[in-house]
Amino acid sequence: MRIAQVAPLAEAVPPKFYGGTERVVSWLTEELVRQGHDVTLFASGDSETSAKLVACCPEGLRLAGIRDHVASHLAMLYHLRRRADEFDVIHFHIDLLQYPLFEDLNHKCVTTLHGRLDVPDFMPVYRTFTGMPLVSISDHQRGPMPENANWLQTIHHGLPAENCRFSAKPKDGGYLAFLGRISPEKRPDRAIEIAKAAGVKLKIAAKVDKADQDYWDEVIEPMTHHPLVEYIGEINEDQKHDFLGNALALAFPIDWPEPFGLVMIEAMSAGTPVIAWRNGSVPEVIKDGVSGVVVESMEEAIAAVKTCKAMSREGVRRYFETRFTASVMARSYVAAYESLLAGDADAIKIPGLTLGAAAALNGATNGAAHPVLRAV
Amino acid sequence: MRIAQVAPLAEAVPPKFYGGTERVVSWLTEELVRQGHDVTLFASGDSETSAKLVACCPEGLRLAGIRDHVASHLAMLYHLRRRADEFDVIHFHIDLLQYPLFEDLNHKCVTTLHGRLDVPDFMPVYRTFTGMPLVSISDHQRGPMPENANWLQTIHHGLPAENCRFSAKPKDGGYLAFLGRISPEKRPDRAIEIAKAAGVKLKIAAKVDKADQDYWDEVIEPMTHHPLVEYIGEINEDQKHDFLGNALALAFPIDWPEPFGLVMIEAMSAGTPVIAWRNGSVPEVIKDGVSGVVVESMEEAIAAVKTCKAMSREGVRRYFETRFTASVMARSYVAAYESLLAGDADAIKIPGLTLGAAAALNGATNGAAHPVLRAV
Numbered sequence A, B: 001m002r003i004a005q006v007a008p009l010a011e012a013v014p015p016k017f018y019g020g021t022e023r024v025v026s027w028l029t030e031e032l033v034r035q036g037h038d039v040t041l042f043a044s045g046d047s048e049t050s051a052k053l054v055a056c057c058p059e060g061l062r063l064a065g066i067r068d069h070v071a072s073h074l075a076m077l078y079h080l081r082r083r084a085d086e087f088d089v090i091h092f093h094i095d096l097l098q099y100p101l102f103e104d105l106n107h108k109c110v111t112t113l114h115g116r117l118d119v120p121d122f123m124p125v126y127r128t129f130t131g132m133p134l135v136s137i138s139d140h141q142r143g144p145m146p147e148n149a150n151w152l153q154t155i156h157h158g159l160p161a162e163n164c165r166f167s168a169k170p171k172d173g174g175y176l177a178f179l180g181r182i183s184p185e186k187r188p189d190r191a192i193e194i195a196k197a198a199g200v201k202l203k204i205a206a207k208v209d210k211a212d213q214d215y216w217d218e219v220i221e222p223m224t225h226h227p228l229v230e231y232i233g234e235i236n237e238d239q240k241h242d243f244l245g246n247a248l249a250l251a252f253p254i255d256w257p258e259p260f261g262l263v264m265i266e267a268m269s270a271g272t273p274v275i276a277w278r279n280g281s282v283p284e285v286i287k288d289g290v291s292g293v294v295v296e297s298m299e300e301a302i303a304a305v306k307t308c309k310a311m312s313r314e315g316v317r318r319y320f321e322t323r324f325t326a327s328v329m330a331r332s333y334v335a336a337y338e339s340l341l342a343g344d345a346d347a348i349k350i351p352g353l354t355l356g357a358a359a360a361l362n363g364a365t366n367g368a369a370h371p372v373l374r375a376v
Helices: A020-034 A070-082 A103-108 A120-128 A188-198 A210-223 A237-245 A262-269 A298-310 A313-323 A326-342 A356-363 B020-034 B070-082 B103-108 B120-128 B188-198 B210-223 B237-245 B262-269 B298-310 B313-323 B326-347 B356-363
Strands: A002-006 A038-043 A052-055 A089-092 A109-113 A134-136 A151-154 A176-181 A202-207 A229-233 A249-252 A274-277 A292-295 B002-006 B038-043 B052-055 B089-092 B109-113 B133-136 B150-154 B176-181 B202-207 B229-233 B249-252 B274-277 B292-295
Touching: A002 A020, A002 A070, A020 A038, A020 A262, A020 A326, A038 A070, A070 B120, A089 A103, A089 A326, A103 A109, A103 A326, A109 A326, A120 B070, A151 A326, A176 A188, A176 A237, A176 A262, A188 A202, A188 A210, A188 A229, A188 A249, A188 A298, A202 A237, A237 A262, A249 A262, A249 A298, A262 A274, A262 A292, A262 A313, A274 A298, A292 A298, B002 B020, B002 B070, B020 B038, B020 B262, B020 B326, B038 B070, B089 B103, B089 B326, B103 B109, B103 B326, B109 B326, B133 B326, B150 B326, B176 B188, B176 B237, B176 B262, B188 B202, B188 B210, B188 B229, B188 B249, B188 B298, B202 B237, B237 B262, B249 B262, B249 B298, B262 B274, B262 B292, B262 B313, B274 B298, B292 B298
Parallel strands: A002 A038, A002 A089, A038 A052, A089 A109, A109 A134, A134 A151, A176 A202, A176 A249, A202 A229, A249 A274, A274 A292, B002 B038, B002 B089, B038 B052, B089 B109, B109 B133, B133 B150, B176 B202, B176 B249, B202 B229, B249 B274, B274 B292
Antiparallel strands: none
């Protein structure tokens, strides 16, 4: 299949430092190439890929010091639009700008929604451009969206199977791991309280953003002065594997509807079960009793430490392999692309959708929403 | 003429507080209606106008707490696009999103560039979408733009003639006035030094933004402890008229290429001459010796105080009336619209521009820039 992957330009693909979306786009792109597809990646020029790279700006915009990213994305979409005929499917990982520009090509377009959807800022687009076929990264993520959104499928993120290698046994009995970012909604305080109450070590590998410096200084840092708690600061991708592999469990005590927590599947890849609060995508990602424990209270979380110690790490890894590898993700996307393209025959029966951009745009003068294209 | 005015949605038109662009859009819209045109204003729902208002969001986005404004503008453009046939001319005052969406309607579109253009962020759009007819708000503003930009005209901003009423004589001999915002590039320090050296009073009516608090605390506030210097804080539109009318001159000692300084024409409207540093639009707005003095050094600025005292305030006001009223601005825009529409016959000879959006978009697959539509 001839597939265009359209990445955000904020970071390179894969990102040099942070950038969850760009990381997932890279995994998907590489795996689609490996599975034999003809993939073209629209991304920043410092991206690295085995697909054909179309460099849409010299380097990731954030590190280049570009603060307003709209113009760079519009220029990318201009060039993509002129090459649209070259692709069977155009897969967007960017937020908004593609909606009006590819309205007449919805029959071969997919947008994966990578962020949380319960913020009002983006709603005018979701309510107005209802024809774009959408992929959610968890079922829970869909909650705040308008009823007539054109959902194609939910496809969970997947990780290359070898990225976080399986660790059969944590060194020295292991520890509870907290990995990510220090911020109130990630609830590192809960992780600390769980460790203390369960009498196990906790290692915190997390960065502190400027916005969260006060929270760290005033709330969390004082809590880390305890013999069971160790703050090891920020770690890189390489260190991550050992950090997760040597943990007896990952603490994921989040307090917000995270649409998909990549760190959960990274832990599972290492064979490390996850103790996760029932929030956002958690119940879809963690199979309770198999790849971790889904909890709703401190009591349940503390009890879950013991449960995790007894859990089969091989079982956790097996569950990861059947559900959350990049290979599974890529096959799910190809199936979604195929269902989209198969649905095309139905879609063209709906008037106003196959008239081309100019006709479609000029045809309706009353400002009413477009007829909705639903993929079969 | 059937004219659509397309305002930014950040603030109401006119704005409740700040918002230079929205203020100018309001003046232009009201004057076009007064001159007998059929004007439709696309703006936030809390806007007030004698034109037909199309409410594109309930209220100005900034005060509504919406931080990402892209989606709201895309929804506005969706509805505008479907009504494009209703207008002879579509006049945009927004930054970027209209470029790709109205490419095939460039023959009846105009975009006024309201900001400075020497920032790299927006360049990918200016370099890519070269067909949009552009109005600069000063000739100097054009400097950083690509050579093939489709300039239609420079049209200076204009102010309703009655907004800042003429004041024949400042009370008690007057003072030097500094009005606007405390920030390093506005050089309030220069204003203070000029007043001290010339032995005249200085009144500073200016807000201090959060970003400039340190600059105020550490640099400017200490300089205000001088018998000739008075800081009166922020003032509203009503207070502005007296503040400017009672000044012997406005100090405008800027250190940056301001594309157009509204406060200069507000002062001139009151009959108050302007002492302005040669920067950005200044030499286009100030007629040296008639409506103020254009300076390049402290010595010149200090000497200019005496020159301004001797200047005819009636002459300043007359110069304002011939060049910078809303009525002059609106007539200039109507002339520009007419030249654009007259140029249409030529434009359609250029291949690729009259094929409609879909054809134009699909026609070129090499990503090369469009042929440039130049208005006659």
